[in-house]
Amino acid sequence: MxxxxxxxxxxxxxxxxxxxxxxxxxxxxxxxxxxxxxxxxDDIPLNIAVTGESGSGKSTFINVIRGLGDEDEGSARTGVVETTVVATPYSHPRHRNVKYWDLPGMGTTRFDPNEYLELVKLTQFDFFLIIASERFRDCHIQLARAINSMGKKFYFVRSKIDADLNAFRRHRKSNYNEEQILREIRNNCIKGLHDGGIMCPQVFLLSCLELEKYDFYPLQKTLENELPSHKRHVFLLSxxxxxxxxxxxxxxxxxxxxxxxxxxxxxxxxxxxxxxxxxxxxxxxxxxxxxxxxxxxxxxxxxxxxxxxxxxxxxxxxxxxxxxxxxxxxxxxxxxxxxxxxxxxxxxxxxxxxxxxxxxxxxxxxxxxxxxxxxxxxxxxxxxxxxxxxxxxxxxxxxxxx
Ligand SMILES: Nc1nc2c(ncn2[C@@H]2O[C@H](COP(=O)(O)OP(=O)(O)OP(=O)(O)O)[C@@H](O)[C@H]2O)c(=O)[nH]1
Ligand SMILES: [Mg+2]
Structure with a gap:
């Protein structure tokens, strides 16, 4: 040494x-x-709310960010039919106080706005992740506004990027340009949020199948920088x-x-x-x-x-x-x-x-x-x-x- x-x-x-x-x-x-x-x-609580439309990949994300596969013990149920119908907290396997809340999203048949607002009032969420796959919709703006109006922070996650790129690969055979496509998707989300009155929206493109690609690391860094220092440490370890x-x-x-x-x-x-x-x-x-x-x-x-x-x-x-x-x-x-x-x-x-x-x-x-x-x-x-x-x-x- x-x-x-x-x-x-x-x-x-x-x-x-x-x-x-x-x-x-x-x-x-x-x-x-x-x-x-x-x-x-280990007593420091970190409550992260994950919300968005049905089928956008919320439960899959909650599993993968806790290092679990969809079939591991303690994993959230995932699938092509609507699966998350009540707000459910999922603890991290090692850090029990780090909880990801799987919330039924707006636009789902069983979504109850009163229940949602009550839950948000009662739980000290540190921040929200709004997960969206496919197109940007009005319900995303409604969610973002509702969260903002409660004085909470949200980050917008555009999921299933792998599927988008695959589709483009098939359709734009000769002029496929990944960087450009990612830019288009990102700009579309930013514009949608901006037009809906959300200033300086933070948008991250992700694939739960390839977490190491795209914007997961920038998302990690953003959360790391914006969390208070005692929570930052627990977040990093998890x-x-x-x-x-x-x-x-x-x-x-x-x-x-x-x-x-x-x-x-x-x-x-x-x-x-x-x-x-x-x-x-x-x-x-x-x-x-x-x-x-x-x-x-x-x-x-x-x-x-x-x-x-x-x-x-x-x-x-x-x-x-x-x-x-x-x-x-x-x-x-x-x-x-x-x-x-x-x-x-x-x-x-x-x-x-x-x-x-x-x-x-x-x-x-x-x-x-x-x-x-x-x-x-x-x-x-x-x-x-x-x-x-x-x-x-x-x-x-x-x-x-x-
Ligand atoms: N290709 C791809 N598929 C994904 C990704 N994330 C989730 N999926 C698939 O999308 C489907 C829905 O995922 P879920 O995680 O169950 O979605 P959810 O938002 O929890 O749905 P609800 O519980 O019904 O609100 C599943 O078949 C997942 O395997 C991704 O990043 N890429
Ligand atoms: Mg679900």
């Missing part, structure tokens, strides 16, 4: 945040405060691992938090494994590594889902994983073994020295400082390996798909 990597692993803004954590107390107090804020992360940018965004989101987990785990510092003695310290590291593994889809359940989704063999996907520890169950003993590795101790000392340059109070409990460095480098290296392996697995899953 050189100074460039250290700087990358623990950049200045994080050191400043860390310094602030030490402002109102000593090492143990700082560790305790940081622990409180990481423990609460992204499906089926496009490369999701893996990168997750890695960055986790990396920003490593110092907090390391400090929290070092809070009860004393020695045998450099800096660790109390069981809870190690348990916190065990849990954090488990969370990484699941968030990147390298646990058995997620690998199975990915294999089914891309029609691949799970053993084949697992064969590209380079850090074989990733495939093992993450246990207390495994983490203790890792903490004892000599190369980790050397790296830990460098981290501690580097961090103490900005946060002198870190050194106030010597064993704690070393424990911090050890935990930090363990999490940093594991996260790096897991993110790299997740990228290899996804490459393999996408091989030979069109």
């Amino acid at each position: 050189d100074s460039k990597e250290l700087y990358y692993a623990l950049p200045k803004n994080q050191l400043q945040e860390m310094k602030m954590a030490f402002e109102n107390g000593d090492f143990l107090q700082a560790a305790e405060n940081v622990k409180k804020c990481i423990v609460g992360i 992204l499906p691992n089926i496009y490369f940018q999701a893996l990168e965004s997750k890695r960055d989101a986790f990396r920003n938090q490593i110092w907090k987990h390391a400090l929290a785990s070092a809070g009860k510092a004393s020695i045998p494994i450099p800096g660790f003695s109390a069981d809870s310290d190690i348990d916190l590291l065990v849990n954090t590594i488990k969370v990484y593994k699941e968030a990147f889809g390298l646990d058995e359940r997620s690998l199975n889902c990915l294999a089914t989704m891309f029609d691949k063999d799970i053993q084949d996907l697992m064969s590209v994983i380079q850090n074989k520890l990733v495939l093992q169950e993450i246990t207390y003993d495994l983490v203790v073994n890792l903490l004892n590795r000599r190369e980790l101790t050397a790296a830990a000392l460098k981290v501690t020295e580097y961090a103490a340059g900005t946060v002198p109070l870190l050194g106030s409990v010597a064993a704690g400082a070393v424990a911090f460095g050890t935990a930090f480098w363990l999490l940093y290296s594991f996260l790096k390996d897991i993110a790299d392996d997740a990228r290899r697995v996804l490459s393999r899953a996408l091989e030979n798909t069109v």
Whole structure:
């Protein structure tokens, strides 16, 4: 590890945040405060309303964005006949507080505007996604206006782009131009919303069959930027691992938090494994590594889902994983073994020295400082390996798909 990597692993803004954590107390107090804020992360609610016409692909989208296939446990029912008739919340499989609400859309036979408005009043939706396939219609304007009038934000998603492009491919054989077609579809939606009195509408073109293509990443970035920071983190962790940018965004989101987990785990510092003695310290590291593994889809359940989704063999996907520890169950003993590795101790000392340059109070409990460095480098290296392996697995899953 050189100074460039250290700087990358623990950049200045994080050191400043860390310094602030030490402002109102000593090492143990700082560790305790940081622990409180990481423990609460799973309690943060994120309610996303998905609405639009019947058959536009709402339920399919809700499944795919949660990393589920249409037939997986917990998936929303999809189909060519009208299937969503009452508002139904679908929790993310790992982040139960992240809920996608499948709302029956306007224009469906059983749509009840009063029920809809009541639900919207009662549920603190963070934002709405209006999903439309095919042509832009008046009901989209009505929906957009209704949402705006309640002071809520909406994003307009034009779905099934793959089907549009296929149709154009057949009809415009000689002068097929994908970019131009996408521009036409996008402009048509923007114009429709604009003519209906919606200022600066945000429109995204998507295909649930090929989420990694078209505008899913711009949609992710827009939501990321517009959500408050505590919700942004949960949103990023809940992204499906089926496009490369999701893996990168997750890695960055986790990396920003490593110092907090390391400090929290070092809070009860004393020695045998450099800096660790109390069981809870190690348990916190065990849990954090488990969370990484699941968030990147390298646990058995997620690998199975990915294999089914891309029609691949799970053993084949697992064969590209380079850090074989990733495939093992993450246990207390495994983490203790890792903490004892000599190369980790050397790296830990460098981290501690580097961090103490900005946060002198870190050194106030010597064993704690070393424990911090050890935990930090363990999490940093594991996260790096897991993110790299997740990228290899996804490459393999996408091989030979069109
Ligand atoms: N080609 C293509 N088909 C899609 C896409 N998204 C959904 N579909 C198909 O469109 C049909 C309707 O999808 P659903 O997700 O059930 O639509 P919905 O909006 O939930 O419909 P209701 O529940 O009736 O309101 C299904 O056959 C899906 O497989 C897509 O991006 N591309
Ligand atoms: Mg549905």
